Amino acid sequence: MKERKKYSIKDKQENVLDAKFVSNEEPKEKIKNISFRQMFRYASGYDKFLITIGLISSTGAGILQPLNTLIFGSLTGDIIEYAISIQTNLSADQKKIAEDKFFDAIRYFAIMNSVIGVGMFIFNYLATATFNYSAMRQIFKIRSAYLKSILNQDVSWYDVNQTGDFASRMSDDLHKFEDGIGEKVPIFWSFQVVFLTSLIIALVKGWELALICLTSLPATLIIVRTVGILTTKLAKNQMEAYGAAGSIAEEALSLIRTVTAFGGQKKEVERYNKNLVLAKNNNIRRSMLSALGFGLLWLMIYSSYALAFWYGVKLVLRDRTVTNPIYTPSNMVTVFFSVMSGASNFGGASPYIEAFGISKAAASKIFSVIDHKPTINLSKENGKTLDVLKGNIQFKDVNFSYPSRKNVPILKGLSLNIKSGDTVALVGSSGCGKSTVMQLIQRLYDAESGEVILDGNNIKDYDLTWLRSQIGVVGQEPILFGTTILENIRYGKDGVTEEDIIQAAKKANAHNFIKSLPNGYNTLVGEKGAQLSGGQKQRIAIARALVRNPTLLLLDEATSALDNTSEAKVQAALDTASTECTTIIVAHRLSTIRSANKIIVLSQGVVVEEGTHEELMETKREYYRLVTAQVKSSEQFQAEKKKLVRSISATESTGSDHIIETTIEDNDDDFKENKDVSVFEILKMNAPEWPYILFAGLGSIVVGFGMPVFAVLFGSILGTLAYGDSDFVRSEANRYCLYFVLGGVVTMVSVFTQMYLLGIAGEKMTERVRSSLFKAMIYQEIGFFDKKTNGVGALCAKLSSDASNIQGATGIRVGTILQSIATFCLAIGLSMYYEWKLGLVTAAFTPVMLIAMFFEKRNTRGGNDSRDTALQKSTRTAVEAIGNIRTVASLGLEEKFQHIYESELMPHYKSSLKAVHWRAIVFGLSKSLLFFAYATAMYYGGFLIRDGLPYDRVFKVSQAQIMGTVSIANSLAFSPNFAKGITAAKKVKSFLSRIPIIRDLPSSRKMDKADGNFNFSKIEFSYSTRPNVLILKGLNLDILNGKTVAIVGESGCGKSTIIQLIERFYDPKSGEVKMDDVNLKHISLDSLRSHMGIVSQEPNLFNKTIAENIAYGDNSRKVTMEEIIQASKDANIHTFITGLPQGYDTKLGEKAVQLSGGQKQRIAIARALVRNPKVLLLDEATSALDTESEKVVQEALDQAKKGRTCITIAHRLTTIQDADLICVVENGVIAEAGSHQELLQKEGLYYKLYTQKT
Template identity: 60%
Template sequence: MKKKLEIIKENEKNGNDGIEQTTYKKNSLLEAFSDFVDTGVKQDDVPPVSFSQLYRFSTGLDKIVLIIGVLGCMGSGVCQPLNMLLFGNLAGDMATFGYAINQGNASQAVFDQFLDNVINFAIYNTIVGAVMFVSSYLSIALFNYSALRQGYKIRTLFFEKVLNQDIGWYDVNQTGDIASRMSEDLNKFEDGIGEKVAHFTHMMFTFLGCVILALVKGWELALICLTSLPVTMVCIGIIAVVTSKVAKKELDAYAMAGAIAEEVLSTIRTVIAFGGQKKELARYEEQLIFARKNNIRRSTLSGMGFGLLWFFIYASYALAFWYGVRLVLSGNGTYDVATMVTVFFSVMQGSMNFGMASPYIEAFGISRGSAAKLFYVIDNEPVINQSKSRGKELNHVKGKITFKNVKFNYPSRSNVKILQGVNLEVEPGQTVAFVGSSGCGKSTCIQMIQRFYDPSEGEILLDGENLKNINLTSLRNNFGVVGQEPVLFGTTIGENIKYGNKSATQEDIERAARKANAHGFIKKLPQGYDTLVGERGAQLSGGQKQRIAIARALVREPSVLLLDEATSALDTNSEAKVQAALDAASKSCTTIVVAHRLSTIRNANKIFVFSNGVVVEEGNHSELMEKKGHYYNLVMTQVSGPELEDLQSSKRNGVAFRQQSSVMSSEPDEDDDKIIYDDNEFEMKPSTSSLWSIIQFNAPEWWQIVIGCLASTFVGFAMPIFAILFGDILGVLSNTDEDYVRSQTNTYSLYFVVTGIVTGVSTFLQISMFSIAGEKLVERLRKELFGAMMRQEIGWFDDKKNGVGNLCARLSSEASSVQGATGQRIGTILQSIATIGLAIGLSMYYQWKLGLVALTFSPIILLAMFFHARMNHVENLEEGSSKEAAAKIAVEAVSNIRTVASLSAEKLFYQLYVSELLPYHKKSLRNIHIRALVMALARSIMFFAFACCMYYGGTLVYNEGLQYETVLKVSQALIMGTVSIANALAFTPNFQKGFKAAAQIFELLNRQPAVRDAQNASADTWDTGNINYSKIEFRYPTRPDIKVLKGLDLSIMNGKTVALVGPSGCGKSTIIQLLERFYDPANGTVNVDGTDIRTMQLRTLRSQLGIVSQEPNLFDRTIGENIAYGDNDRIVTTDEIIEAAKKANIHSFIASLPLGYDTRLGEKGTQLSGGQKQRVAIARALIRNPKVLLLDEATSALDNESEKIVQKALDDAREGRTCISIAHRLTTIKDADLICVINNGVVVEQGSHSQLMKMRGLYEKLYTMQVGGS
């Protein structure tokens, strides 16, 4: 039974807060998904599309190709009935020949006629085989050609449509779910429109041809033989309906698992820091269990259906022989042996093809379910559509922006009013500022100017034109945007800047970088502007990312500059320079600034003060200060007496702000804190896997596998046994004693019934047992793979090959590929081995010469299989690499859709996506011919083999007196064995993919993380908590040639607050990451109470640390669950959550929401403002009551009103515990017990604030510059 994720509410009020007492347990992603806002028809409610709809995107060429392919299927489908007609006539001739021998009147003429008949059969059957080869090649090649074209078209179209959805759509759809659709659903869709359709169509034409032939030759016997058909069709119909519905549930569960994985892997530092690996693994496993149960249910029902199917087929054989022999013996002349055999084998072959076509119906059902979800997105027309060319093109933008009574609610929180009638006007060329408390609507206005959303009421005008009437791309191309949390893409620094202006030259890029104060540190990198920045810019410090984002905005030379906390992540030195650049850039355009640090907007032409979604004040700084209203209060809370005193003290010492700025400007940028990886690092080493290694991993299900193997063996034995029974029956028919014939017919009919019972039961066990074993294996592999990913050190995630997109693609595709080499595929292989093995044994027993001749065709098939497998292996490697690279681009674009949209980079990412898929697509179109030739050979070789065997067998009868029924037994048995190999050949692509995927999975499962628990690692907590960094040298594993820390020594005493300051990229954040053991130093030790932290258990070490990072990572769960995430070793009560929220100054805001602490935050916390997210992150850190508090710019995103309150809360939280604080805003750390100035990887100054000011060194320069700017 699926674990229910619940929130137990105890309806116990807490004082005056009005918040219900809640105990938070594991949250259900399925329940979470259903909580999304209903935007009409949910994806989950979309029924599977019709089969014809699978081809809705086919072009005229595709239709022509498909028509020719269907004609090829028709041609190959006619071959089997022709073979049955020829074989029936030959069987009649053999019975006549045997009858003559039994009567003792077989003359030489009879022998000669027999040999002529055999030769004619061999010639005609060879011709039919040639037709089968040509038509099969055409049908398979053309269907695969069409499928590849349509699959490529839909894969690219889906991504294009996803990119062009409006931002409101993304608010209610998880990017992880979208990524899963692009991987798993697209693969399953393609699986249902290609080669399998050709096989199915061939089998259906074969079935129809055989049935028509049977009815024409002998309708009475044919109808008796077809009695199983209605039951067969009912079974298949039920299977199709059930599998389609259950498959959709399975896909939904896997999509949810993909969403969990994407969320976790994209925030892996947060997950590891708070010890959330077990919780996330449990959430992920829950979805896997749900998918596994649905899949087993589907397979069990399929097994029952197919078991009944084969029982009725064999039962109909029994009835047909019993009734057919009586018709032959009736002596009315209508039925003879030739007619009976033709009718019987036609119905048998038709029924077998009908039965073998059934599994394809399951694949089509899955494909229809997948297509429904894909087409839902493709057909969804966004309200705000960037891809449409409608609207006015902007030629010259003056930059006048007007809000007229604008009201707005976010689509995901329609009951919460964000803007409640905003009226404002920005004149061309003005610099205006939006200020106000966190969450008052400032950033929302910035988003609405970019038309991420449209107002629910009112209108927004640009130069007097409603934004809705302006072409969206043209509109956004006139804006330069720098957000609070800068987003960079996983390409080079130069390309990241060029995203701002696709036509920018290298000179333009460098000019913009200089303006943003980024050129210096970029040129110091070994590859300069060609340096790769890592996923989301993970290899850069916050300040460096911010500067590149600013350069990206400036290179556009925008008409309107939108700055949402554009300098919040910069140190004082960089901020002064960048602010000067922004000031210069703003002179030539309209500039709108959202700022919490009011010192940066004092010179604005106009300042708009927001409160509760409306503009409550407007004017310049002086005017607003004179009013002594909202703005005045904000300013007063930011600048207090001590800072002013320090500033004046500095000026008395002759250190003026402008002089310091000049001095600092001449100083070179330091080495970057985070290091960029080399493109050649971390190449994945090739590895191999075997079927045996997969089976070993499946060991817990050994008894299901054993039963499945035995059942597969019995199913495989059925074909050769049938051949023996058939040969014996034909031998019986040549007997002159009619009573003997009737008696033996009854006996052999009973044998057929028994064979049907055994085959039916064995088929059910084969499918159900291997399904259980296969699904549990896949569940285990996915779980273990996800767990192995979360166990890896952070340095592993820094490698570009382990980006979120690649890892999510691996989770969804590799385990599924392994399933292609396990489960029912193993059953099919064993079934084929049993068939060919028994066939060889029987042929050697009955006539070894004829057996050897028949066996000569098996090596041809095996050689074809080997060649085809080798080709598939290479093709699958290329396909995996191509799709992983494309998936990485897709996930990166979708995860950062706001940045992509603001840059109008949708077409660019689409082109990048296409560029990764197109080369493999073109090569695949060439390779389909080889696969078609091999499959055509596998189908047609039966005809050539039968012709050869019957010819050689006839000569043995003619020359050596071999009984003709022995020829039929040996030939039929071996040819059926050859056919079984051909059927197994159809699964070789699955096996090649499975083995490759298994190799990659096992490689990761066996990988030992570089940062892990030592043997006998201590689980003891700290006694006092004195921290000491001794002679630390460190290089990031992705750039071992650059030393970040160069012998750093630092001592932090228990209970003290130590602040780390210094230029952006000097190594401050690295110090915190070493304490968290995200990395280990190359030399030196980090000790706590004299003990090397490498001897401590990682979980114990991290449980005593509470971290608040510069960019808070929140999860798509409730606010309460996000806060409770701070301590994952226990159940956190609501009282504790509320208390932590109060300390972080976020409780009042949460309580004002309709759902309070049960409010979902949206993906990456998008439903909150930056300041609100930061305060939730602070509450999350406080709830675990850490011994050491790590603050990496913890208050950088807070507005002035909240900052001092939160700062006081942090000051209170520091009491009794050690605190390490990184700050660019130096006024927040002046009361620290110890301030350490880091520069160039070492501590260059340390002391209290007053001591460092007296030194008049680097700290004094930084502080004076910052306070002077205030």
């Protein structure tokens, strides 16, 4: 690979990052669009029945509503006729007849409107309840199907697809999906029925006027269609960006120790924010298009009003002289209100079209995963099973390369034979294909060509679930799940007894340390087993494999994390287990595989030699060279051992395992309990955008004023029709129509201002909330992430759902509320102005609406907390399973995790179903109260007209007040959004108010230079999840500048805890840790950690390029390519990297699963070296390397130690013999310390550890 000078990794990042979304995602298959009907594919027969009832009900509601226009039109004619009659000289009897006819019409109107009101309540209740109930049922099934599909995908799918955004998909996307199959469907359908019914009524009553009113319809359809297409496309882009951001968050939080150690918080926040900016910009463009579309739509509506009234009055005046007139005031009002009702419902459907577009986009993404057929199908039927599997394995000319690196062949015509019952060891340098062979046997992948034969049958012919049940696997990096030790071992084989589990734990030398825990086998291990040491995790993983009683046992560096005592005992147990099955071992410590029946040496993807240990040593080829290299490195060890070993009785020791207690206690005091927040609190979160909100608010108020003003103009036009002077009527009508046009222009500008500016304000706030929440998470102390409630899945779900819910209560919805308030206030004002008594009567219905809103709000918010808790818990389980898919697949736990997920999701599901009925009641009331209010207003208004009130005032008051009530009803559509938003805002405020326990203080000092002296003084320490169990018990230790200090001891004794205290991942309970005579608490965290380079036992790499991963070692500056290459050479990884087609630009994918353990470890070492640290922290830094690589890397580390303080933890005592100081930890203190020679001469603890090495 050509090296370039003055090459900045920061610049490089800009080049390699995807231009559209800032994630390291491999290209995936194109997502197919789905039809609206396909969104209901998970509807069962019962769901379809509910949907049918809902559609029938919404059709009934849609038909009933326009019938009001017939009744209202008829009443209008009667009122005008009565008004005209009382102006003429009539006899008392004639007046009585006219009055009786008038009140008969009033009573008929009141009765019919009340009947329509009852029908509207019943129909709307049924429509809303059935669709929401069905939607909840479908979403539950879709959540389950989505997880099932992901868990059943073959591992190669994971290599090229991003799964880190699972939490985002399950919360954000499914909320959008639910919108598209819930109550919005019957509401939309009802709108269409109203439109169609109104159109029929208008055409029947006066086709000429109706057609004139409909002239704007084609333009309206074009606007709606165009806006819908464009906004749907932008919605897809937004979801992609949020998905990428969710993936980044999941990765950063799951690798929080690595992020914290290398000061990568700022970089991760920036990486996350880049995708938020993309989502924000998409949504702002969407807001602009929607604002423009709706603005034009309102201009069309108001212009239609003007045209309708102008032409309608013209027709009425024309027919005044006709004997049987078609266009009477009654018919004109009927036609006009029918068209207006149809048009407003048609226009009101537009937001739902946008919502359906967004919902379809979300559904397309989810269904694309559900529908993806895995290459290696877990559920494939007719697969073979055998009564007895012998375990004969044969590879025939197998070629293989990983899907994400097709151009890099791993196996190149590999052929080998393994006989039943044999123990076969695979050896070779890192990356030669050893682990790949293991994965092909498990069918995590299939060979590209050639065959893998098992007992005479192609491995592809077997039932996959059965096949994997016959295999026990122990990997190099042990994966445990966030449950008890008992359940973790039971995951090895479903249905095993507790006695079986205990026996397996004894074989794995884990029983004693488990029993020493206060909760024994019921001890929770934490997420990824974080509460246990590496050795303890490894032993539990071995117990899990042994409890299966497997026919095939695959051991990939199974004892690499164990101390010498445990290793010897576990190795003996594995040797015993190997006699009962076919065993394949991958090991770098060649001493552990000497007794193997066959040793196969791999190089460059083929077998270069095979035989027994003795046979291969005689040939003196590749294996001989590997053994010789390892023997030479331990010659001094063996010589001294022979010299000093005496006949001593080695007693079984469990070390300090008994001090580990992992009952997770979730600290409820983490977050300050905020009082209930209100909508105004959410608006406060929008405070930085106050200029946008101010002008948008003014626009919303103007739009809100439009409807009451319309009522006044409408009443005025009707008032003119009672006059006999046609010229006067025509003149007044023209004037009022001009006002309508002017109102349309003002409304268009106001709607655009309202929607566009509130869209900007809402998106800016959403971006800020998501960013602040992620930033607050990533800067928390490590102890925060140890708690079960703060698992990666739960945090990602919170990050996505809480921000999404707050967004649902902001933006245009705030404008709708302001608009409704403005309409209601002006309506009340006008009512009081024109006739206060009638205004008070009609206003009496508003409290009923508000009371219903209150009860729904209380019910919705009361259930939100429990629902969200259940959803986060289930999401955490799903994310854990997906994140450890190789372990899940190997153990055949897909159905197990599916069941756990569904059972944890069930409380959310049941609670959601209960909330459906309250929502339906309130929605039904919001739609029906309008008609009761109409009936009351016009009935009482009749008496006022009789008593001399001008009838046009009754129309003005009733129409204005009705529109005020309608505005409140419209705002109800968003009440669930506000309830969720308020609950989410409360949680976000609580989270943001949490101050990290470990943080910089005002007095914290920056240390630009460090010598690297450390002093531990009387250190007592316990983890926050188990505060009563001391790990360190008064530990004292001095580490001098430039010296190498090795810390040894049994697994779980607290060695890694010391390193974590130096990194200040935790603070001691008492005592002080000092660097250069300064308490670590007084040094700024970035400054402290900038002087340290850490290499952990389990290397964690990011879904970035190799160059970016190495450069991550120093996030305080731009790392040049020359430095990256030099660090790689020092870590003996440069040759491997340059051999890849893309070299340093090779993307590693999620969890870097395509690399061997040794390759990952060397990249991690390069990452530590690139920052040129003053203090080097090595926690089993070479445990994953083969002998040859270990020797080279150890030499590099020895060179790197010069001039630096080095603290190293190692089980292989050969690697620490040259340490200046070796400290043996036991029972939480330094039991003995000295040089290698001094400690051997003491014949104490170190001597025992040393002499146990074989």
